[in-house]
Amino acid sequence: MTDARLPVVIVGSGLAAWTVARELRKLDKTRELRIVTRNAGHYYSKPMLSNALAAGKSAAQLVNTPAAQMAQQTAVRLHAHTTALSIDRDRRVVHTSDGAIEYGQLVLATGAEPLRVALDGDAAGDVLSVNDLDDYALFRERLAHAAPVVILGAGLIGCEFANDLAQAGHAVEIVDPGPQVLGRLVPEPAAALLQRSLERIGVRFHLKKSALSVERDRGQLRLRLSDDRRLNASLVLSAIGLRPRTDLARNAGLDTDRGIRVDASLRTSDQQIFALGDGAEYEGVVLPYVMPIMHAARTIAAQLVGSNVHVRFPPMPVVVKTPVAPVVAVPPPATLEPRWQHTTSESGIESRCLSADGRLLGFALVGDAIARKSGLLAALGESR
Ligand SMILES: Cc1cc2nc3c(=O)[nH]c(=O)nc-3n(C[C@H](O)[C@H](O)[C@H](O)COP(=O)(O)OP(=O)(O)OC[C@H]3O[C@@H](n4cnc5c(N)ncnc54)[C@H](O)[C@@H]3O)c2cc1C
Structure with a gap:
């Protein structure tokens, strides 16, 4: 049984954690909400990290909203510079480097570690x-x-x-x-x-x-x-890749594989514990991008107020921020044998992946061709 008198505790303070806090506050202004994070908790756009140098930005300039202001806006009690060490699922307690915190429901937004x-x-x-x-x-x-x-x-x-x-x-x-x-x-x-x-x-x-x-x-x-x-x-x-942080979940006996496994309601193998973001595994896939976080956070917020909604990810393009030749791609499902068709121009290329019966399964656009993103996304939505 869910005990709404106890707080929702979120572990992490990246995009996933703060987006859950924001989405929950749209639906519930009063539920006690805590964030436990081992860093300072500032809100920033992680994708900017690989685009900030030429713009002359320092780390401090990349902070969109300082932690204290974020906590105030979302009515969150912030436990900054605090590591979640273990989860006692029977007692519904997170043990942290700064003591034990009881939870009614727990959200794991612990991200991923560089390989x-x-x-x-x-x-x-x-x-x-x-x-x-x-x-x-x-x-x-x-x-x-x-x-x-x-x-x-x-x-x-x-x-x-x-x-x-x-x-x-x-x-x-x-x-x-x-x-x-x-x-x-x-x-x-x-x-x-x-x-x-x-x-x-x-x-x-x-x-x-x-x-x-x-x-x-x-x-x-x-x-x-x-x-x-x-x-x-x-x-x-x-920059060889990331490995979802699963230790906290695995040591608590939750199902983990590539990431922390969740179902379509974003619940882990424990009904009172949710996961999303770079650390989560949705139906066998890890989706280490911003867009899935937005969809997942809305679903978790709805679940936290008692709506039984399920996440449905639309086709989500991956954008590569290389101004010299920008890229937008929706790779075809890994299970399929790709059949590509390419159309090149002087400063761009459009590559379509088609099924044997001519349906669009994925695409990649480079340079000028990225202007065709919306049309291809719509076509993909219809054909998948
Ligand atoms: C350089 C770069 C460029 C990117 N560009 C793009 C892009 O263009 N488009 C796109 O869609 N995606 C991009 N991404 C990916 C995107 O930024 C991530 O998917 C997203 O930011 C992940 O957010 P998160 O909250 O899941 O994880 P994180 O931001 O990693 O947050 C994890 C949080 O958990 C905390 N934590 C972990 N373990 C514990 C613990 N035990 N106790 C307490 N706290 C803990 C960490 O301190 C951190 O606050 C990029 C990523 C990088 C690195």
């Missing part, structure tokens, strides 16, 4: 990832012009940082073991156009190569690649 590249060498610990404001502050502090910035990973985040760094005047090299950029997102001709566009602003690619080691060398870093090539770097940025 680490296994590297040899005395500077392996100096490799940075940028996944929150503090990481971004450190990244800016360590940036130097003496040698290129080497990015590990040519996916969405690696390409966005490459564009931003190059636009800010830095030499950039990208290393990726795969044969193309945006490997999981777009077909080869679309990837090739983005790669050429980044090369035009000075980015150099080392595809089908892995980084093996990184050493300190006279004030710089020196990488060794799998083809034995050496690269000098002022900084090494890892």
